[in-house]
Amino acid sequence: MSKQKLAAIRGMNDLLPADAPLWETFEARVVDLLKSYGYQQIRTPILEHTAVFTRGIGEVTDIVEKEMYSFTDTLNGEQLTLRPENTASVVRAVIEHNLLYDGPRRLWYMGPMFRHERPQRGRYRQFHQVGAEALGFPGPDVDAELILMLKRLWDVLGVGPVRLELNSLGQLDERLQHRKDLVAYFERHHGQLDADARRRLHTNPLRILDTKNPAMQPLVEGAPRLIEYLGDASRAHFERLQQLLRANGVEYAINPRLVRGLDYYNLTVFEWITDRLGAQGTICGGGRYDPLIEMLGGKPAPACGFAIGVERVIDLMREAAGVPQRPLCDVYVLHQGGATLAAAMRAAESMRDTGLDVLLHAGESSLKSQMKKADASGAEFAVIVGEAELAAGTAAVKALRARDGAWPFAEQKAVALDRLGDALVEALESLSE
Ligand code: ATP
Ligand code: MG
Secondary structure: OOOOOOOOOOOOOOOOOOOHHHHHHHHHHHHHHHHHOOOEEOOOOOEEEHHHHHHHHOOOOHHHHHHOOEEEOOOOOOEEEEOOOOHHHHHHHHHHOOOOOOOOEEEEEEEEEEOOOOOEOOEOOEEEEEEEEEEOOOOOHHHHHHHHHHHHHHHHHOOOOOEEEEEEOOOHHHHHHHHHHHHHHHHHOHHHOOHHHHHHOOOOHHHHHHOOOHHHHHHHHOOOOHHHHOOHHHHHHHHHHHHHHHHOOOOOEEOOOOOOOOOOOEEEEEEEEOOOOOOOOEEEEEEEOOOHHHHOOOOOOOEEEEEEEHHHHHHHHHHHHOOOOOOOOOEEEEEOOHHHHHHHHHHHHHHHHOOOOEEEOOOOOOHHHHHHHHHHOOOOEEEEEOHHHHHOOEEEEEEOOOOOOOOOOOOOEEEEHHHHHHHHHHHHHHHHO
């Protein structure tokens, strides 16, 4: 057998213990926040039939054209894909389980997504998204609510300033008229189009507006603007959304070039952007996709949602406050093997019953070397169950961290084994007072 070292797949990262507290903080705060707006969690499989995404995202997007991890299941010949995003799967599940039967739903998800992209800072092949989908609400009230929820999230996470860009895509007929004029405009200036734009001209001309090529900027600036093609109802939706945002103190900028290239996106689109992450500055994208549920075979129902790029937000959190330092445990338990191990194990269990985090020394070594481990663990207390202590039905408690004032265990002290949990909880409480 080859002994060559194995490595993770390029663009797919391990989350190591040193970074875990940052992710745990992020996840706990996001879950609290979503709950506080009445959103319910949904978890769908990571693997779906490829058709979920080809129909649910569209054949002419970057994702479906070149970023999906798709393969044939060799056992039964099915075409499968690792999910590149979660909206299509959520809609698939909502239809399959008839979740809109009793009325609209507010749902959220969190988990890994897979896209075959060129790995760089903020862009990975396995990455994570948290998303929310408000299904069955025509808006614009829920559009505003989703945006307000995100503004609160950035505050709660302490990620610093993030700006909101907003646009309206109107409805399909409005976009078709705009598209006709747009294609005519780009055809008149065909010589100035780059290869990407020429390729998109007849498949997905809106995406040309989204180009990152600086040489194309003047041309794109002068192109017909979708916003001027919106009818009364679309305009009213957009106006009302803006009113609600202003009334709630949300600042935004309208970016007429913010687009999505697909026919089933409509009305509201938005992105949250930071300048502190280099080229990968968009931390969240969202908007309305009213036609999608019907396109995937469900009863027509409007929908609006967003997806957050978790790695990018975690990067901002790390920049703002660093990784939180966390001790391994509150209490480290030392013993001398034999009968003291059995007693130490019982003591550890009873302390866990009172809510303490307890690390029991594993294996046998001198008390001196165990004490070094106890110190390195970051624990507040060492609890020593030695032979002498056990004979007296006690353990010796020693405070490991220097503290000001009257600190109960500054001197090593004997505590009855059946009183340990309560005594240490009390001591910790006196600390936090
Ligand atoms: P981009 O233009 O950066 O490729 P996108 O339009 O493909 O973004 P969405 O599909 O809208 O992105 O996904 C929502 C968010 O997920 C993005 O704003 C970004 O924060 C994050 N994201 C997308 N792709 C990746 C990736 N490959 N690695 C890390 N985060 C990603
Ligand atoms: Mg992309």
